[in-house]
Amino acid sequence: MSPTLISQARPGQVQPRSTGQSPGPAAPDGLPRLLATRPDLAGHLATLGPLPPVGPELMVWAARAGLTGRGGAAFPTHRKLEAVAGRRGPRVTVANGTEGEPMSAKDKTLLLQAPHLVLDGLDAAARTMRAGRRIVCIEKGNPAVYASIRQALAERRDDGIEVALTPRRYVTGQEAALVDLINGGPGRPTLKRPFEKGVGGRPTLLDNVETLAHLGLIARFGPDWYRRVGTTDSPGSALVTVGGATARPGVMEIALGTPLHRILEMAQASRPRGLLIGGYFGRWIPGRAAADLTLDTASLGRYGAGLGCGVIAVIDDDSCAVAELARVAAWYAASSAGQCGACTWGLRDLAAATTAVQAGSPDRGATSDIHRWTAMVKGRGACRLPDGAAAFLESGMAVFSEEIAEHQAGHCRRPDRHLLPAPAPEAWR
Amino acid sequence: MTGRALKLDPIACDGHGICAELLPERIALDDWGYPAVDPRPISGDLLLDAKRAVAFCPALALRLEKVAASLDGRFGVRRRGSA
Numbered sequence: 001m002s003p004t005l006i007s008q009a010r011p012g013q014v015q016p017r018s019t020g021q022s023p024g025p026a027a028p029d030g031l032p033r034l035l036a037t038r039p040d041l042a043g044h045l046a047t048l049g050p051l052p053p054v055g056p057e058l059m060v061w062a063a064r065a066g067l068t069g070r071g072g073a074a075f076p077t078h079r080k081l082e083a084v085a086g087r088r089g090p091r092v093t094v095a096n097g098t099e100g101e102p103m104s105a106k107d108k109t110l111l112l113q114a115p116h117l118v119l120d121g122l123d124a125a126a127r128t129m130r131a132g133r134r135i136v137c138i139e140k141g142n143p144a145v146y147a148s149i150r151q152a153l154a155e156r157r158d159d160g161i162e163v164a165l166t167p168r169r170y171v172t173g174q175e176a177a178l179v180d181l182i183n184g185g186p187g188r189p190t191l192k193r194p195f196e197k198g199v200g201g202r203p204t205l206l207d208n209v210e211t212l213a214h215l216g217l218i219a220r221f222g223p224d225w226y227r228r229v230g231t232t233d234s235p236g237s238a239l240v241t242v243g244g245a246t247a248r249p250g251v252m253e254i255a256l257g258t259p260l261h262r263i264l265e266m267a268q269a270s271r272p273r274g275l276l277i278g279g280y281f282g283r284w285i286p287g288r289a290a291a292d293l294t295l296d297t298a299s300l301g302r303y304g305a306g307l308g309c310g311v312i313a314v315i316d317d318d319s320c321a322v323a324e325l326a327r328v329a330a331w332y333a334a335s336s337a338g339q340c341g342a343c344t345w346g347l348r349d350l351a352a353a354t355t356a357v358q359a360g361s362p363d364r365g366a367t368s369d370i371h372r373w374t375a376m377v378k379g380r381g382a383c384r385l386p387d388g389a390a391a392f393l394e395s396g397m398a399v400f401s402e403e404i405a406e407h408q409a410g411h412c413r414r415p416d417r418h419l420l421p422a423p424a425p426e427a428w429r
Numbered sequence: 430m431t432g433r434a435l436k437l438d439p440i441a442c443d444g445h446g447i448c449a450e451l452l453p454e455r456i457a458l459d460d461w462g463y464p465a466v467d468p469r470p471i472s473g474d475l476l477l478d479a480k481r482a483v484a485f486c487p488a489l490a491l492r493l494e495k496v497a498a499s500l501d502g503r504f505g506v507r508r509r510g511s512a
Contacts (some may be wrong), residue, residue, distance in 0.1 A: 111464045190440070341459075341461050341463035345461035349461075380439060380459070
């Protein structure tokens with residue numbers, strides 16, 4: 001999906017310039033933060049100032065800020081930094097910009113609009129852990145993003161940061177798989193733990209590019225500034241990609257804790273029947289949840305959901321949801337690395353069963369198969385792909401239960417609008 | 430206090446199913462013939478069967494791991510890295 005870029009700055013917001021007391025530009029006030037800077041180095045430095053010297057205290061700042069990963073797992077960033085910093089030998093830092101979730105455009109947007117902030121974050125993470133080798137990973141087939149990174153590196157006089165292009169495969173964005181790819185392998189998930197044995201066998205930190213961008217801001221403006229936006233349990237800002245039944249889809253930077261309905265209004269979404277929160281690796285919630293749900297851990301947790309990679313997809317009353325479920329179920333099956341039995345065969349069978357539900361059959365077998373198999377595949381793989389498929393389908397079956405009953409009775413009146421894309425992964429070599 | 434628990438390598442596993450025959454109390458085959466392994470610690474007579482299951486796996490996909498008890502006396506299995 002080629003991204004439509006929406007950076008939402010609050011109307012009338014003023015960026016105060018330095019009065020001379022503190023050197024350099026002042027910290028961003030409110031929003032935007034990540035999307036406040038400019039792609040060129042001069043513009044970036046004029047907006048945010050240079051990255052200050054970084055030491056091990058940045059790990060403490062990351063902890064105080066409560067920064068969590070923006071790749072989907074929301075793991076506390078300081079714990080990853082500490083884990084790698086605590087290992088012996090040369091360490092490696094990887095910026096994961098692969099963004100394998102088909103509907104997500106936030107990482108590409110960030111690399112186009114704020115490449116220097118991402119690179120600052122990568123440098124800051126490397127310096128706080130005293131790692132030497134730094135690598136940025138993006139998927140092939142994104143020439144504008146690649147050009148943006150290369151241009152930014154040239155402006156920084158190319159201080160040794162490497163760029164790795166990855167194949168279009170969801171599982172290759174998983175940490176151990178990405179390490180495997182960089183090491184020359186096919187990019188299948190492994191059971192090795194990157195913080196112990198990663199790139200070149202060295203302790204390796206992998207962070208999503210947005211996480212690193214936040215780190216680049218925290219290194220400048222500190223953890224208390226970071227917490228000025230957001231909520232106590234979900235501090236800071238985040239990038240979200242809104243799509244599906246929307247007139248104005250795209251990427252927005254939001255304060256965590258923002259009401260979902262405000263985001264849907266900005267994206268000019270149709271009235272939602274169901275909402276996918278967190279992308280294909282996330283969960284479906286009923287459309288009425290938009291009335292009271294806010295985008296923070298506590299509120300999302302009440303629906304069993306999490307922000308994940310930040311994708312919010314809207315299904316309205318005019319679109320066949322079961323067709324979307326079947327399409328993504330097939331995508332999941334095609335995305336398997338084919339290493340683990342329960343995933344290889346289980347996801348294939350789940351896709352077939354979901355397609356059978358879509359095709360319409362009065363026999364309840366297909367739906368009971370889906371319930372049985374989603375439970376059966378959870379936790380059974382070397383990576384969390386089967387868990388993602390299970391959560392997506394289980395929650396979808398619950399939210400769209402009425403429509404499923406219609407399919408079983410043989411009369412879904414809604415067309416397949418192809419709201420959820422399912423690009424075929426690149427073949428394994 | 431520690432115990433020993435079975436740990437399966439799902440990548441190495443080829444679904445032979447010998448383990449489930451040797452230790453049906455703790456291993457069951459799923460709908461595709463692959464083992465689902467009970468993660469709880471094994472003791473007593475079952476431990477001997479567990480060791481045989483480990484030894485007889487043609488893919489060397491099973492092992493017995495030491496599992497530490499948590500403060501409340503329950504056992505936790507070390508998690509694999511994040512996805």
